Amino acid sequence: MTRFFVVIVVSLLFIGVSYAILSLPQQAQGLSQAVYTEMGKSGVSNPVTAVLMNFRAYDTLLEMAVLFVALIGVYSLSYIKKEANLRLQSSVLQRLGGILVPFLLLLSVYLLWVGAHASGGAFQAGSMVSASAILMFLSGWKFSLFPQHTFVRLLLSLSLIVFLFIAILTLYMSKELLLLPVKEASYFIFILEAAATVSIGITLFNLFVAIFSQQKEKK
């Protein structure tokens, strides 16, 4: 009986969604035209980076805040030991980690750099940093990037600090929040992206470690 109702509801939903898709206009106008006309003022030549870091920098500022708050939430619920010495026993992982990590870090710097004029950018570079940190952590390398240290806390909040600092600076310079001056826009964007890469990388790494080490704790 329930199944019957489920089938009816799902098919109604399917018809509705199909109708919505079919009734879309053939050529969606979107905002791409507006972005392309303003590209010259953005300081970068990749439209995605221009939108994320210049036209919609306020959204990105809030995204950084969301990541930061998420980490605080997870951290307050977990038990990251000061010297979490957790490793998976695998010789393959150890050798492969040693070979891969330098390349991964280099690749993340490349992604950060290339974000100005092609696909790439802070989020991709940051997740690459976190992936290589997780690889190092699982291979049992001795290093601590945990939020007990003040320095790591500084790195975690670096992007928020830099974002807020630039927001205040632009408010002072051009009387509008995060309206980057046209001439110096590329420098501002690079600083913002570099700070965001560091913070995103370490935040995602710590989110992983918090859950992973909690599981070992229960042994």
Added chain:
Amino acid sequence: METLIIAELLFDLLLSGSLLFLAYKTLTCKELFQAIVFFIVFGLLLSVTWGRLGAYDVAMAEVVIGAGLTGALLLSTFMQLNKINNKLDEEKKQ
């Protein structure tokens, strides 16, 4: 040129077909571990799809976060769930 278009069409059809199949399998398969593996493969194929659509930024984010990080988190949650279940079983026996 014609054959290239046909090959692309075939590839796209294969891609979207396997995406739908993987989504179905992820939701319906009985074993949790299998579902996680299906989910990771789904994420990888989804990033290929984003690449086909020309959204390379999204593809990169998807492959690192969707397949990599989420997969690792799901796997460690799975291990934790197993431990809790084992403990419950032992308590029941006692």
